[in-house]
Each structure stands twice: as structure tokens, then as C-alpha cells.
Amino acid sequence: MTKNKLAELMARSLKVREHIIRMTAGGGCFIGASLSCVELMVYLYSELLNIDADDLQNPARDYLFLSKGHDVPALYGTLAELGFIETARLQQHLLAADSVYWHPNRNIPGVEFHSGSLGHLPAVAAGVALDCKLKDQPNQVMVITGDGELNEGSVWESLLVANAYQLNNLTIIVDRNQFQANIRTEELIPLEPLADKFAAFGCAVRTVDGHDLSQLEATFKTLPFSDNKVNVVIANTVRGKGLPSIEARADRWFCAFNDNEILQLLEELHGNKEAIIESESLTVR
Template structure:
């Protein structure tokens, strides 16, 4: 399939993500749909990665810290020809490389995550390594808003600020739902911008579903010097499927075949 825009990539990735989850009777589809636009802008317009040399030391690096949202990454990588799309049929099967939390065994995936709060510390280490080597590459990491309850993220950000890691871009998927209820009711994060700024980061807010805004902010962020950047992307859990949007249920639930068809139709007609 020839992908001609980040918008088309997001649309196809949403449909593939839904099909993978339904076929494997898996969960976390709401989380995957909320980051589909961010991933599509990154992989279509931003990331510099040679698919034929995935170990190139000068490649840009992307880390999905909220590893439970892996189907959207697998879908985007497949659509961008990192591997044959047919390999996605094995998602969630025993002995499949396409595990239910993101796996580095999949071509194009840098790091396996699942336990929350691990991706940003790892990304920070990669960014420091690039600085030491005088590499010009960039390191991007998506963290969940609920994931920010983990203290390891804040330790990593202090470290990144101390070492002036301006090659590190943290994108927060701020859909305001986690696990069983809202972020606000679980552990209120606000004022989040002030918190990140106090930890020494450049901070931006953006509509996490607006591709033009995402592209402009991400491009702007990688031009700043002397500080890591945090982009707070305001998103909608389950984005693109009306019966899933802003419903905490879809953190865990699997659509039925009838619900899958409704979702596919909505995405096709959007």
C-alpha cells in the first residue's frame, strides 16, 4: 500500500490496530487510537530512519513508553514497509514477535516496554549517548499522562535538563483517562506545564490530532538548544471511533465483530 500523507497513514493505522485487537482478543485499543496521529506525523514527516540500516548510529530514535498501546506502532511500521503487513496477522499469538506490549524483536522497534515509567529513562540514556558521540540524531519518546504518576519519569527529566539534552523530545499523550477513571481523579497532574518548566524543559501544548500543528511544534522543538523539550499533546482516548471516544471502558475492552465493522465504517467515512 502506498501511503501519501500522514493523515492517510493515521487512518489506515487505526483500522489495522482495531483488526489486530479484535483478532487476538486483546485490549488497550483506546490508548492506541489516541496516539495514531502523533505516530503518523513522526514516521511520515519527522523521523530520519533508514529501513535498510536499522542499526545506523545516526538514526533518529523513537521509544513508546506506554507499551500497551503497541498496536498503533506495529500498524504504522507495517504501513511504512518496515516489514510485510501480513506479519501483523500473528499479533498476540504464542511465540509471535508481535507481543501484546511493544517488543524490540519487531523491526523498527528500539526498546521493549510494558512496565510504565521505563521508556523515558531509557530514551534519556540514548540521548546522552548521542551527545557524547557528537551525533546529530534526535530521540523521541511518547509517555502516557497516567504514566507520569511514576517517579522515574521526573528523575529522568531532571537528568535530561542537567545534561542539557536538547536532542530529547518527550511527547505526553494527554487523553485524561487512565486504567479505571480520569487522570484528575487518580492523581491530579495540573499545573502540568509549570511542573515540566520547573524541571528545566521547554514546554509546548498542541492538539494531538491536528497534523499541521503537530508537525509545526515538533519541528520547532528540535531547533531549541540547551534544554530537553516536552510537548503536551491533548488527545482523545479512542479517537476516531465515536462509541470509544473518552470512554475508559476501552482501556481494557475488546470490540465485537459488529463493533469492529461500525468502527471501520466510521474511520473510512471520516
């Protein structure tokens, strides 16, 4: 990746994080998990996926399913930065006048499928990947899951079926931020050794720093990882990435901030350490 391209993607990621922070107003959003998958969203939509905002009906296009639907502020922010939706619509988050809500809605251009009930979209993505295979089409099909979402048995059932059909056009991306809701994954239902578990289900697995854009490119550019296996990318991330006052905080998974707090968080995001606020004063619901 060139320095100019890296700088462009980093700047875009920063803008998406700004959008996420602003969407905590008026009722709040799932800010921690949304911030953890920003680089994944930005890289995939900007550099890898064949998805054109002006040609969403193209049968040769790629697909990305956001199974951990509560991360939708990161998706909305990315779609806005790339021209799928007007940036002004993000200000209507949670208003009855729009469909920009806490979870993905197909009324939003670029959203592939409704999600929110965890564990469902790996199966949907597998079905789309199989359809593309049967039609001998070149589409890549990707689905982003949460690590806590892997507690759902439907995820693993989908992998068994997908590998039975050798769907190497399907990629499962795990946002491995180590949290689910307000507890660490390893404290509730331990997932490790996670890569070994995916391999045991027949997948070709890679592990990457989910915030390192160069690593993401080096990994995703080698797809498919195998001729006959589902691809899995375990992206190690930090919940709340970019905001030191809430990073890796179990109690900072869903937050609603007032206007003054949002301004302070935006300053914190941009590195003004004097503006870092006392996180205990933030409004949490």
C-alpha cells in the first residue's frame, strides 16, 4: 500500500469515527463495538469489494453482510463517506422520519440484509455464496461477525454446510475485540483457541491486526486462502478504538452523550489530550 493510499484510508477512518461519535446523540448507539471495526469497513469498501454505489444491481458485484448488526454506525459512516447515502442522513439516526437506526435496514442503499439477532447472517451469506458458485459468478461474499456472536450455534452449523460445498468465495471476518455486551468473552464462554476451532470446522484461517490497514491489505489480497475451504479472518481489535477514555471498557458498550460530551470526545479523537474527559461522567444506558 502506498503512503498516499494509507494516508487516505486513515483519514477516511477518522471521519467514520467522527460520525459514530456524533450518532451517540439523541438516544445513543453501540459505540464501543462500532469503533472496533472501522478499519475493516473502510478497507473492504474502499479497496477490496467490487460494490458501486451507482450500480448496486450489478450481478457481478461483491457482498458484505454485517451480522453483528449493532455495529451499524460504522457501516453507515463508511457508506456516507463513499457516497452511498447522504451524510446529512446520519443526523436522522433514530428519528422516525428515516430508516437509519440501531441495526441495519435494507432501506439504506448498500445494506444487504437486516440483522440484529446474532448468528443469522453467516447462513444468509453462505446461501448467497452458494448461489454465486452455482451461477459460476466471480462474486466475493463476506460477513462480519462479533466474537461474542460465535456463541451462537448457527454460526458453526453454517460453516459445516459452507465447507461441505467448498465455498471458497465466502469469507467470515471476526471482529475480535474480546468483549460481548458488558463482559469479556473469555470470562463468559471462552473462545480460545479460536483459530484452531475454525480450522477444525474445515476453514482456512488467517489472523491479523484489525486496525493495521497495511496488514489488512496483505491478508485480503491473498483471497481465497484455499481452493476448497471457507476463508476466515480473525481481526484482533480494540473495543472503543480511538477514544482512550472508553477503550476496552466493559461498561462502555452502549452510550448516549450530550452535545458537550460529544465535542470533548471529538477533541479526544483528534489527539487533544487535555480534552480527555472523565469517562465516569459519561451517560451510559
